[in-house]
Amino acid sequence: MSSKEKGWKEISIAGVCSKSSVGFMTGDWKTYMPVRDLEKCTTCLTCVMLCPEGAIKWRPEMGKIEFDFSFCKGCGICANECPTKAIAMKLPEE
Amino acid sequence: MTTTQEWKFTAKDIAAKPDLFLSGHRACAGCGPAGVLRLIMKATRGPTIVTEATGCMEVVSSIYPYTSWALPWLHTAFETAAANAAGIDAALKAMRRKGKAKQHIDIIALAGDGGTYDIGLQALSGAVERGHDFLFVLYDNEGYMNTGIQRSGGTPIGAATTTTPAGKVIPGKIEKKKPITEIMLAHEMEYVATATPYYWKDMLTKVRKGLEVEGPAFLHVFAPCPRGWRSEPAKTMEYAKLAVESCVFPVWEAINGKRQLSIPSKLIALAPQKKKPVKDYLAGQGRFRHLFTPQNKHVLDEIQRLTDERWQRLLQKCESSV
Ligand code: SF4
Numbered sequence: 126m127s128s129k130e131k132g133w134k135e136i137s138i139a140g141v142c143s144k145s146s147v148g149f150m151t152g153d154w155k156t157y158m159p160v161r162d163l164e165k166c167t168t169c170l171t172c173v174m175l176c177p178e179g180a181i182k183w184r185p186e187m188g189k190i191e192f193d194f195s196f197c198k199g200c201g202i203c204a205n206e207c208p209t210k211a212i213a214m215k216l217p218e219e
Numbered sequence: 220m221t222t223t224q225e226w227k228f229t230a231k232d233i234a235a236k237p238d239l240f241l242s243g244h245r246a247c248a249g250c251g252p253a254g255v256l257r258l259i260m261k262a263t264r265g266p267t268i269v270t271e272a273t274g275c276m277e278v279v280s281s282i283y284p285y286t287s288w289a290l291p292w293l294h295t296a297f298e299t300a301a302a303n304a305a306g307i308d309a310a311l312k313a314m315r316r317k318g319k320a321k322q323h324i325d326i327i328a329l330a331g332d333g334g335t336y337d338i339g340l341q342a343l344s345g346a347v348e349r350g351h352d353f354l355f356v357l358y359d360n361e362g363y364m365n366t367g368i369q370r371s372g373g374t375p376i377g378a379a380t381t382t383t384p385a386g387k388v389i390p391g392k393i394e395k396k397k398p399i400t401e402i403m404l405a406h407e408m409e410y411v412a413t414a415t416p417y418y419w420k421d422m423l424t425k426v427r428k429g430l431e432v433e434g435p436a437f438l439h440v441f442a443p444c445p446r447g448w449r450s451e452p453a454k455t456m457e458y459a460k461l462a463v464e465s466c467v468f469p470v471w472e473a474i475n476g477k478r479q480l481s482i483p484s485k486l487i488a489l490a491p492q493k494k495k496p497v498k499d500y501l502a503g504q505g506r507f508r509h510l511f512t513p514q515n516k517h518v519l520d521e522i523q524r525l526t527d528e529r530w531q532r533l534l535q536k537c538e539s540s541v
Pocket residue numbers: 161165166167168169170171172173190206207208209210211212
């Protein structure tokens with residue numbers, strides 16, 4: 126955001142959302158964060174499928190999954206659904 | 220349907236496909252509908268236009284100036300998801316006729332239960348009757364959650380909402396959930412199905428089948444809402460599973476009126492001892508908390524009876540249509 130207000134010619138047409146929401150970080154909403162035990166993870170990708178935020182990424186080139194904490198809202202779905210109980214929800218300071 | 224090909228969506232393929240419903244949307248933590256939208260957009264097969272009724276998912280994905288849609292997306296008013304889809308379809312046909320558009324473009328209309336069961340029903344019925352080529356996806360979180368948890372035609376009996384508060388006068392909503400899929404089936408559509416995000420592979424296959432139909436198709440997706448259901452956000456997908464296991468929300472599909480249970484529900488039909496009591500599904504949801512008191516036991520019994528009755532009727536319908 127610039128400090129100077131925009132003139133009417135500079136703003137987009139009313140009703141047109143022009144910016145991608147990936148520029149809006151929702152990660153700071155969370156209280157608990159998912160912590161994964163790499164030993165237990167079988168990369169079944171259940172968590173990747175069921176995360177409503179798209180905050181768990183599958184990295185085929187590395188053969189592993191990665192959490193994107195800039196979007197994770199800390200809902201705990203991944204921890205609840207992981208079949209091997211590889212994810213625990215923890216407070217950031219833990 | 221143009222092809223009878225069975226889609227084999229594998230977890231790795233789906234996970235590697237970039238999201239079309241993007242991160243940064245402002246749905247509550249643990250939102251079922253957001254999970255549904257992110258997943259169903261992975262089943263698209265090419266250029267697609269999405270139109271959406273007013274509702275939670277419209278609001279959270281289009282807060283000015285941000286959009287969570289990586290494809291063309293249109294919102295006009297609450298009742299117009301299907302009317303928009305009809306207009307887009309008519310425009311695309313005209314453009315093709317004039318040689319301005321060459322390739323096929325899929326149209327997905329999205330609406331919540333408010334925008335389908337209640338406010339959007341006549342537009343939907345009309346667009347289906349006129350045979351427009353689109354897939355209508357209903358994400359059913361069983362109430363008007365975005366405006367403050369009011370009852371809708373999709374709210375089940377016994378659920379407490381702000382307009383059906385449980386107390387001395389009523390034990391939550393008194394009326395039953397409207398059988399919307401039966402209403403859509405009665406339109407003699409080529410493809411009608413129900414799904415839940417927990418069984419994501421089944422859901423994605425159904426989205427793809429619905430897109431392949433040349434004409435209208437309808438998909439009813441069960442989408443738990445932690446805010447409105449007063450349930451734990453972490454349990455969202457668990458409820459999407461328990462609803463199937465208790466037969467509160469069986470999954471099936473009907474191709475040209477021929478109805479068939481999908482695998483998760485078929486397994487229960489084959490082994491009825493696996494069917495869970497509805498209280499396993501209701502317990503833990505704050506909107507049903509009042510049902511677990513002695514004076515409301517009759518409501519709990521009534522929900523079990525209704526669920527069993529609908530399940531038996533569904534089994535008969537599946538049998539008689541083979
Ligand atoms: S659900 Fe669990 S085992 Fe599967 S990929 Fe995620 S963390 Fe790993």
